[in-house]
Amino acid sequence: MRIVWSSPEARALIAAGLSFALAALFYFGMTGYSTLGLMFSGIGLAIILYLLLPPAFKVALTVVLCLGVVLFVAVEIPIIRAASGSGDREAGYVIVLGAAVNGTEPSPTLVNRLETALGFLTEHPSCTAIVSGGQGRGEALSEAEAMSRWLLDHGVAEGRILLEDRSTSTWENLVNSYKLIPDPDTAAVAVVSNEYHLYRAQLMARRLGHSVSTVPATTARPLLMVNYFIREALCVVHFWMFGN
Numbered sequence: 001m002r003i004v005w006s007s008p009e010a011r012a013l014i015a016a017g018l019s020f021a022l023a024a025l026f027y028f029g030m031t032g033y034s035t036l037g038l039m040f041s042g043i044g045l046a047i048i049l050y051l052l053l054p055p056a057f058k059v060a061l062t063v064v065l066c067l068g069v070v071l072f073v074a075v076e077i078p079i080i081r082a083a084s085g086s087g088d089r090e091a092g093y094v095i096v097l098g099a100a101v102n103g104t105e106p107s108p109t110l111v112n113r114l115e116t117a118l119g120f121l122t123e124h125p126s127c128t129a130i131v132s133g134g135q136g137r138g139e140a141l142s143e144a145e146a147m148s149r150w151l152l153d154h155g156v157a158e159g160r161i162l163l164e165d166r167s168t169s170t171w172e173n174l175v176n177s178y179k180l181i182p183d184p185d186t187a188a189v190a191v192v193s194n195e196y197h198l199y200r201a202q203l204m205a206r207r208l209g210h211s212v213s214t215v216p217a218t219t220a221r222p223l224l225m226v227n228y229f230i231r232e233a234l235c236v237v238h239f240w241m242f243g244n
Contacts, residue, residue, distance in 0.1 A: 009051060012047050012050070012051055013047075013051070015044075015047055016043075016044040016045075016047040016048050016051075017044075019040045019041070019043045019044030019047065020040070020041065020044040022036075022037075022040040023037045023038070023039075023040035023041040023044060024037070025037075026040065026227075027041075032107075032109070032224055032227065033223070033224065033227050034227075035227045035228070035230050035231040035234075036223075036226070036227045036230070039230060046061070046065065049061055071237075072233055075233040075236050075237060076229065076233050078199050079196060079199045079200075079229065079232055079233065079236065080229075081199075082198045082199035082202060082214065083195035083196060083198060083199075083216060084195070084216060085195075085198060085213075085214045085215050085216040086213045086214045087213070089188070089190065089213040090124065090188060091120075091124060091127055091188045091189055091190035091213060092126070092127060092128065092187050092188050092189070093127065093128050093129075093130055093181055093187055093188075093189045093190070094117060094120055094121065094124075094127050094128070094129050094130070094189070094190045094191070094192055094215070095130045095132055095173070095174070095177045095189060095190070095191045095192070095212075096113055096114065096117045096129055096130065096131045096132065096147055096192045096193075097113065097132055097133070097170060097173050097191065097192065097193040097197065097201065098110065098131070098132055098133020098134075098143030098144065098147065098167065098173065099113060099133070099143065099194075100136070100139070100143075101136075101139040101140070101141065101142075101143050101146045102138075102139075103138075103139070103140045104140045104141055104146060105146070106143075106146050106147065106150055108220060108221065108224075109194060109219065109224075110143065110146070110147065111150075112194060112217040112218060112219055112220055113147075113192055113193060113194065113217040114147055114150050114151065114154075115217070116192050116215055116216070116217035116218075117129060117147075117151070117192045117215075117217075118151065118154055118156065120190065120192060120215055121151075121156055121160065127160070127190075128160050128161070128162060129151065129156065129160055129161050129162065130162045130163075130164055130177045130180055130181075131143075131144045131147035131148050131151070131161060131162070131163055131164065132144060132164040132167055132173040132174075132176065132177045133147070133164075133165070133167055133173065134165055134166050134167050134168050134172075135165070136168070142163075142165035143165075144163040144164055144165035145163065145165060148161050148163055162180050164176045164177045164179075164180060169244070170197070170200060170201060170204060171204055171244040174191075174201070174204050174205055174208060174210075175208065178208065178210065184210070185209075185210075188213075189205075189210065189212045189213070190212060190213045190214065190215050191205070191212045191213070191214050191215065192214075192215045192217060193214075193216075193217060194216070194217045194218075194219050194225075194228065195216040195217065195218060195219065195225075196219070196225065196228045196229045196232045197228075197232065198214040198216055199232075199236065200232065200235055200236050200239060201214065202214060203236070203239060204239070204244075207243065
């Protein structure tokens with residue numbers, strides 16, 4: 001296909017190039033933004049396909065993309081609704097869901113959760129924290145241990161912290177944390193996580209037969225929040241399909 005550089009095709013190629021450049025920036029140049037990288041890769045690929053495909057296939061591609069957008073919006077609505085949490089409720093236990101640890105230091109996302117958990121523990125002095133998360137690749141210690149150290153350094157008594165250091169997923173976080181609660185069927189439990197994560201945490205708790213209140217940790221970086229809200233839609237669909 002011959003391109004005249006003042007034509008719509010040329011502008012489409014430029015747009016595709018910019019999309020791929022943004023994809024490379026988010027995926028390879030910035031930590032934690034891989035979902036935005038994949039999204040811009042998809043946009044660039046869609047533009048190229050629209051240039052190359054015959055008309056009938058362009059119609060089919062349009063239908064697929066429209067259905068994908070509708071599904072994405074349908075999934076995002078309950079995620080956004082749950083992002084504000086379920087209000088301040090008394091809880092005997094608060095499960096703090098793990099996130100990445102950089103060496104021995106909590107990542108910014110995990111710090112967001114810990115700051116929120118600290119505030120909740122301060123406001124509910126009889127509440128016990130369950131810090132939940134195993135040791136992943138690139139982490140010098142478990143997420144639970146990193147969270148426990150952070151809370152201890154910020155004045156939380158050691159007797160108020162229980163460690164669950166084997167989990168590798170949100171599902172395991174909840175399953176293993178409930179094993180540490182003496183009366184799991186009757187205990188009032190709250191879950192602390194970032195706002196985008198609360199809907200899925202509630203779904204999983206219900207699947208396990210528990211009702212939890214949710215406490216949102218605000219993601220400090222707006223662009224990172226957008227990245228994770230997009231990724232969370234994919235995670236929710238995965239949970240609907242596979243159940244964990």
